[in-house]
Amino acid sequence: MWSVRADARRNRDRIVEIARALFKDKGFTGVSMDEVAKAAGVGAGTLYRHFPTKEALYDAVLEAWTDKVKAAVDRALGLDGSAREKLVSWFGDYVDLLNGHKGAAARITLALGDPDSPFVAKCTRYLGANQRVIDELGPALRPGVSAMEISRLVGAVAAVADASALGPDEVASMLGVVADGLVAA
Amino acid sequence: MWSVRADARRNRDRIVEIARALFKDKGFTGVSMDEVAKAAGVGAGTLYRHFPTKEALYDAVLEAWTDKVKAAVDRALGLDGSAREKLVSWFGDYVDLLNGHKGAAARITLALGDPDSPFVAKCTRYLGANQRVIDELGPALRPGVSAMEISRLVGAVAAVADASALGPDEVASMLGVVADGLVAA
DNA sequence: TGCCAAACGGAGAGCGTCTCCGTATAGTTC
DNA sequence: GAACTATACGGAGACGCTCTCCGTTTGGCA
Numbered sequence A, B: 001m002w003s004v005r006a007d008a009r010r011n012r013d014r015i016v017e018i019a020r021a022l023f024k025d026k027g028f029t030g031v032s033m034d035e036v037a038k039a040a041g042v043g044a045g046t047l048y049r050h051f052p053t054k055e056a057l058y059d060a061v062l063e064a065w066t067d068k069v070k071a072a073v074d075r076a077l078g079l080d081g082s083a084r085e086k087l088v089s090w091f092g093d094y095v096d097l098l099n100g101h102k103g104a105a106a107r108i109t110l111a112l113g114d115p116d117s118p119f120v121a122k123c124t125r126y127l128g129a130n131q132r133v134i135d136e137l138g139p140a141l142r143p144g145v146s147a148m149e150i151s152r153l154v155g156a157v158a159a160v161a162d163a164s165a166l167g168p169d170e171v172a173s174m175l176g177v178v179a180d181g182l183v184a185a
Numbered sequence C: 001t002g003c004c005a006a007a008c009g010g011a012g013a014g015c016g017t018c019t020c021c022g023t024a025t026a027g028t029t030c
Numbered sequence D: 001g002a003a004c005t006a007t008a009c010g011g012a013g014a015c016g017c018t019c020t021c022c023g024t025t026t027g028g029c030a
Helices: A006-026 A033-040 A044-050 A054-062 A063-080 A082-097 A104-110 A120-139 A148-163 A168-183 B006-026 B035-040 B044-050 B055-059 B065-078 B083-098 B104-111 B121-142 B147-163 B168-183
Strands: none
Touching: A006 A033, A006 A044, A006 A054, A033 A044, A033 A054, A054 A104, A063 A082, A063 A120, A082 A104, A082 A120, A082 A148, A082 A168, A104 A120, A104 A148, A104 B147, A120 A148, A148 A168, A148 B104, A148 B147, A148 B168, A168 B147, A168 B168, B006 B035, B006 B044, B006 B055, B035 B044, B035 B055, B055 B104, B065 B083, B065 B121, B083 B104, B083 B121, B083 B147, B083 B168, B104 B121, B104 B147, B121 B147, B147 B168
């Protein structure tokens, strides 16, 4: 036997699909693994066979997210406008992408320096996106700024916005402060 | 007797003292209530009689903190220097004040908009401190900025710095970005 | 000294993540 | 199509957490 058994593949797919809906609805901490298992019609053992931890499951749920991050940074960098406008657009998109996934922003941001986190792939993608921003906007940005620093700053804003359920205006204003700070000489 | 029974008072004091040491050492999530109870030599019921939730206990542990916040903002505003320098000094002190209390920054920052949080007193004090900054530095700051916004931005940086165990240089750099953004026209 | 409200201790309820292991089955082999 | 085996399944339950309930003890006053 060579590939994965058919029932296993079917179960895995269904678990991810169901879990995505539940997490989106209630947030990471608002959903229990038992709940996911029951909703997906599998036993706890099966769930944990596919995803060794709850965070690993969440990582799978956020799979599509990485592509969207790439698209957002592409779009922002392609805009006609100042460096500040590009930053604000990209940051805003990033926060929006995590909107509706309660708890995701904090988890990804806190995983930024941790090579053992289940979210490494997401972190790498996110850091890479900000590195591209630095590469393209370089001279317009504060000298010496790093992708890690930008990622942490914007991630921190996203996490607070998420946890405190801030409105778009409040988020935009905070991102404006960060963007201004990043383009300041 | 009029007020609290002597044994109750004694127990309360000992619990807070022991809990402070434990939380400082292992962080909020790293200490269980059972552990606090055992270390303080009381039963779980006694512990919960004095502090109805774990967060209420944490609030009591961070009691002295509020005075230090006030002192820090006083000191920073009294400095000779630019608005930016005053901001950086105050923000740095704020982050330092939460240093060593793993988990405190995130909890206080996320409680900023929540009137039911056990940390309301701390939030009020912190917001008040940033309001004083706005009152004194007013014209030098970005127009329309609010104490809530500053509190959230700096709190977000503090939370990430705490959770990712960032070094002083990394924190200073991030706070510099925020300060620049806040003084930008 | 006796009384009783106040405070105490700790068993255990309830909920969470995650593990273990006996059972069922997909897919191969003859 | 029947037998066989590696793979996957289900769910009881271990373990740890916050917090509650209630029978027992005790501080402080009459």
